[in-house]
Amino acid sequence: MSKNKTDILKEIERFLLKVQKPARYIGGEVNSVVKSSETVDLSLAFCFPDTYEIGMSHLGMKILYSLINSREEYKCERCFMPLSDMSDLMREYNVPLYGLETMTPIRDFDIVAFTLQYELSYTTILAMLDLAEIPLLRAERNDSHPLVIAGGSCACNPEPLTDFIDVFVIGEGEEVTLELLDLFNECKRSGISRTDFYRKAVLIEGIYVPELGNSVRKRIVEDMDGIFFPDEFVLPFIETVHERVVTEVLRGCIRGCRFCQAGFICRPYREKSPCKILEETKALCESTGYDEVSLCSLSTSDHSEIEGLLKDMSDYTDRNSINLALPSLRIDKFNDEVLQRIKSVRKSSLTFAPEAGTQRLRDVINKNITEENIMEGCRVAFSGGYSTVKLYFMLGLPTETDEDITGIHTLVEKIMKLYKQVGPNKGISVSISLATFVPKPFTPFQYEPMISREEAARRQKLLMSLFAVKNSRKVKISRSDYNSSFLEAVLARGDSRLGRVILEAYKNGCTLDSWGDYFDFAKWKSAFEVCGITPEEFVRRREHEESLPWDYIDMLVTKEFLLGENKRAYEGVTTPNCREKCSACGVKICKNSERGVKK
DSSP: OOOOHHHHHHHHHHHGGGSSOGGGGSOOOBTOOOOOGGGOSEEEEEEESSOHHHHTTOHHHHHHHHHHHTSTTEEEEEEEOOOHHHHHHHHHTTOOOBOTTTOOBGGGSSEEEEEOOOGGGHHHHHHHHHHTTOOSSGGGOOTTSOEEEEESGGGGSOGGGTTTOSEEEOBOHHHHHHHHHHHHHHHHHHTOOHHHHHHHHTTSTTEEOTTTTOOEEOBOOOOTTTSOOOSOOOBOSSOOSOOSEEEEOEESOSSOOTTOHHHHHTOSOEEOOHHHHHHHHHHHHHHHOOSEEEEESSOGGGOTTHHHHHHHHHHHHHHTTOEEEOTTOOGGGOOHHHHHHTTTSOTTOEEEEEESSSHHHHHHTTOOOOHHHHHHHHHHHHHTTOOEEEEEEEESOTTOOHHHHHHHHHHHHHHHHHHHHHSOSSOOEEEEEEEEOOOOTTSTTTTSOOOOHHHHHHHHHHHHHHHHSSOTTTEEEEEOOHHHHHHHHHHHHOOTTHHHHHHHHHHTTOOOTTSTTTOOHHHHHHHHHHHTOOGGGGSSOOOTTSOOTTTTEEOSSOHHHHHHHHHHHHHTOOOOOTTTOOOOOSOOSOTTOSSOOOO
């Protein structure tokens, strides 16, 4: 028999000290918002399908949590996936999954919302629904159950999850979320059926309802200075992944790297004004007490007023002994001026992403940086006292050859030689991260295949052998697990048939698949076999005229533009960034567009 709020409080007191980090599961943090269900019209449980430490570091959750709670008539509570020690005890004591603010079972909320940030979280969504005593399949739910919704970057291809999710939010959530809640609340008061609610919901731009199979155009927020942003964050009791203030600087990206899904699905490019960024930073620093600020975006250094922004920010952060971090800084933008402005940054390491070892392949992927840019960025870093550098590369990019792989080794050798000339008087440490390229929807490479397991292993072995000859102690190489990258590609590019596989994998015990300790590819392989589905069919090369599972979604960038970029990739021709020249990608609401007209 299910427990109510009072029962949950009594039960978890009996076993909470048996689990690791019990503070994950008790709520009551500073700045959390507690509202009684009796005083609100509508309740929403915001579920992050990963652990507390991961979810509490996610900016999107912080924004929507505060946004919904800013409305007196609505309440939003947080919910995360318990680790196995806690979830096993919850099942043993018959404690359903609950919201942290009031310990209310999430099955008693009006709406249960999931954020889809990475494909390997899909079985965790089922685990949370199961632990909440909510039927996994939407076909088995009725009007008495919570409405199950989902949004986030992975919602750009909702097909693998359509068996489980009632409503998807496509695009940016600040405006559409409240519109959806207002409609649901109105329908709730009027006693309108769930099906009638669906018919009204699809009239809201950015809403996709699997039951109706409607076409949908993604939702964006045009005015970055007018967008809602919280002036306080919930302060965790325990250490999380990011212990800092995060301030959003801009959305979208002007670069157009052909492998990068975020760069295309987040268009158009929009900036916040420096004064607004500083205002939000000050409010968050004062309300949280954090001593580090991170400027968040896909490419912070592309802000049109970056010099003035860094001056204002560094004046404030230096004066208040606050560390200023720029995690998304492009290497071609790392110059002496930037280094001077972030002189307070702890000089532990810098991360750059050349992505490819040769200029030819960087042109194929439209990275639009040269070797000279890379060396100059490293020169500035080394001259400024940095002795540790982390470099991101991908293996398996379209047209990649062994010469491109050898080029990674050659480039790293040049960087190490440069360090000896201009670096501080201590040894250099180079970390190389090798990811296997995953072709994603809504990119020019959505038509490309993923390289095979055998070929990925061969290319990794080739590169490792080059570094094994010398400098092995100075260079550390980490490699992505092929099986997890392969599954990510399958789930990203799949269709609705994968719902059966996801369900079967969950029944096999799969959950928290993004965690190496939990990921078990053999269980997934068994699930595919039971369902009679060959996963390789989802990572094959697609013909340009072939229909794609996600074609009914309009992410604003046209298919014709993506096809054109694919062709230019094979020609080795780069496309200028949006600020240099409009490439007519199809996004009309764009200040960088020569043809764009604001609606």
